[in-house]
Amino acid sequence: MTIKPAMLRSGDTIGVVTLGSPLAPTTIQARINTLQRLGFRVVVGNYAYDAQGLVAASAQARAADLMGMFHDSDVRLILPTRGGTGVIDILPYLDYAYISAHPKIVSGYSDISVLLNTLYSYADLMTLHSLMLIDFKMETPAYNFNQFFTAASTLDSPRTIVNPPAMAPPVGLVPGDVTAPVVGGNMTSLVGSLGTAYEWITDGKIVFLEETHEPVNRVYRYLTQLLLAGKFRRCAGIVMGQCTDCAVAYGQSYDDLIRELLVPLGVPLLTGVATGHGIYKAAIPIGAMARLNATASTFTLLEPSVTV
Numbered sequence: 001m002t003i004k005p006a007m008l009r010s011g012d013t014i015g016v017v018t019l020g021s022p023l024a025p026t027t028i029q030a031r032i033n034t035l036q037r038l039g040f041r042v043v044v045g046n047y048a049y050d051a052q053g054l055v056a057a058s059a060q061a062r063a064a065d066l067m068g069m070f071h072d073s074d075v076r077l078i079l080p081t082r083g084g085t086g087v088i089d090i091l092p093y094l095d096y097a098y099i100s101a102h103p104k105i106v107s108g109y110s111d112i113s114v115l116l117n118t119l120y121s122y123a124d125l126m127t128l129h130s131l132m133l134i135d136f137k138m139e140t141p142a143y144n145f146n147q148f149f150t151a152a153s154t155l156d157s158p159r160t161i162v163n164p165p166a167m168a169p170p171v172g173l174v175p176g177d178v179t180a181p182v183v184g185g186n187m188t189s190l191v192g193s194l195g196t197a198y199e200w201i202t203d204g205k206i207v208f209l210e211e212t213h214e215p216v217n218r219v220y221r222y223l224t225q226l227l228l229a230g231k232f233r234r235c236a237g238i239v240m241g242q243c244t245d246c247a248v249a250y251g252q253s254y255d256d257l258i259r260e261l262l263v264p265l266g267v268p269l270l271t272g273v274a275t276g277h278g279i280y281k282a283a284i285p286i287g288a289m290a291r292l293n294a295t296a297s298t299f300t301l302l303e304p305s306v307t308v
Helices: 025-037 059-071 087-093 096-101 110-123 142-153 187-191 216-228 254-265
Strands: 013-017 041-044 075-080 105-108 127-129 171-174 177-186 206-212 237-244 269-273 284-286 289-293 298-301
Touching (some): 013 025, 059 087, 087 110, 105 110, 105 142, 110 177, 110 284, 127 142, 171 254, 187 206, 254 269, 269 298
Parallel strands (some): 013 075, 075 105
Antiparallel strands (some): 127 284, 177 289, 289 298
């Protein structure tokens, strides 16, 4: 059974870590100030402010920072500063048995996706595809904060993912009504796990995907690779999030790819869900049971992502 972490309450401690690419120290500090103004205590990993080329620090150092937050009994939420690249490097150095025995909320998206899915697979931990530290700023839409705090701080259930009024509602392209756990996240991050010990498992699952800043010809490669790797062969359903700033290539759009590559599979398919890199970010717990009713164009989370 999937393990749920304890909910986040006012005054709790948040652990900040940099698990992939570095983020400017001034930005990290500004976002920490926001968390503190919201009433949270903050502890910062030893390497959170570091920069070592493409990544913040060595894989062992970044993994040690993450494990340090699991070992800190005061920490309720582990919040990566950002994604970027390199998160997969830390996976061999994590103690999944300890994580399973000491569950905490882990939230993020982008390259954090590979960590979220690995913690679900290896530690049976329900994780949260939602905000990172970089999102805690005044300009972040209220929708994003409402989604995050509803998922992290309440037991509200069932919870239907509804796009904000500024967006069109999700659209079901292949009808069907299925109930299964949710896995997925950023396409680039998850494609990078293929052929490794941390390859994400999609059999019997609702597969959720989103992407950003990739031309459509590259997204075509990613979807084709996932198809050839069998990631859609035995999945229960597919939820496609946005492809933010994904340029048209050879006259083909992201929506064209979905219709060409995914609709013919005949699997229940919903598109246009507010996600990840878009302006509006739904909070989707990885490992939670969900109902995808593509006939009615709805996606409903059937259980809370936290516990008391």
